[in-house]
Amino acid sequence: MITTADTRALSPAQHDRLRRIIHERTGVRLRVFARDEMAERLRPRLDALGLDDFDQYATFLSIGPHQRDELEGAMDALGVTESSFFHDADQLRAIEQRVLPGLLTDCAPVRRVRVWCAGCGTGQEAYTLAMLVNRALGPRAAGWHVDVLGTDLNTRALDTAVQGEYPAGEARHIPAPWRELAAVHGQACTPTADIAACVNFEHHHLGDRLGAKRFARWDLIVCRRVLPLFDDAMQARVVAMFADQLNPGGVLVLGRGDQVPAAYTLLQPLSPDGTLGYALPGAHSRMVAKAA
């Protein structure tokens, strides 16, 4: 006998079907989600829509006028769009101390630095990068043009990012030196106006190489959240696109543990484990500052 609990379980076939739909539509291969976890995260979507089982949900994601919207709902529910201020603060501190000084020195003649936060989700990381650069510039910041762009494929997440208003509790993730660059008013935490003014957001799929070209070139590209969600082929394409979009001497920073594919030798690691990022050789003589 089939019980209600059984019909709302996620079978291996349904798990494969959902992963295939999401992969075909977004390029995101959800290999990181075990079946139970995916079921737990997506079951509220079934409830919200009034669907009986995951077969019906997979069909809803595949047909009708709401499939794109619901695909974003699924990505939200799966946490693909989650972001936070100063995620992996140790990595960011290392980048601030050992990468940004050289990067900003190279950019000093034009007093402009361009930073792309690729796969920014709800935007906190893009604001974090603006804070990081702002503090690294110190008193010089007022005379510089700091241009941070956050991109994501999820329009709901981008709406949150553009609004730039987060639960007040998220301010606790911001380490003391940068805390003054965000303001807490009642229940909301927002980046200061100076920081918000540096940051823009646009819809972009990381599989869209031509779309990336319209952003021109970047001094720093940071993609620390989404690369592990892609399969190997997609990862290689995305990294190649990043390399194309870097200024000579520009730096690509991935999440800790994410690696540029070994065969891709154009980008040189700035530290043995890649934590500090990968530099594109070029006219600039970028030197990674030695740790004190």
Place this chain on the structure above:
Amino acid sequence: MNILIIDDNKSARQVERNVLAQLGHTSVEEAADGQDGLSKATATRPDLILCGWTMPHMGGLEFVRAFRQHNTTTPIIMVTIEKDKAKVVEAIKAGVNNYIVKPFTPDLLSQRISETIARKAA
């Protein structure tokens, strides 16, 4: 491929027939409501059904539910002006395989037919 169009609006049936003809589908049967559709589906055993939503005697949703009682494999594409999320959910629960909101372009209908057939074959 035999295709059955179920719609109470003769003009709508003609538009769909014309688009199907452009796509090379000439073996097309028509029914004017859900009851007529059930009879013709039983008699002609279509490979694909295009079904409207609001019709006299038996509407599209009732047709799909009744048809699915004894046939779970023949693909059904709902062709309708209904675009509310709740309507799409109702149609999926009834057993449709695809969903097109009117007005549609010939390209869109072609695409939906192709993907519906491909899914059935998979």
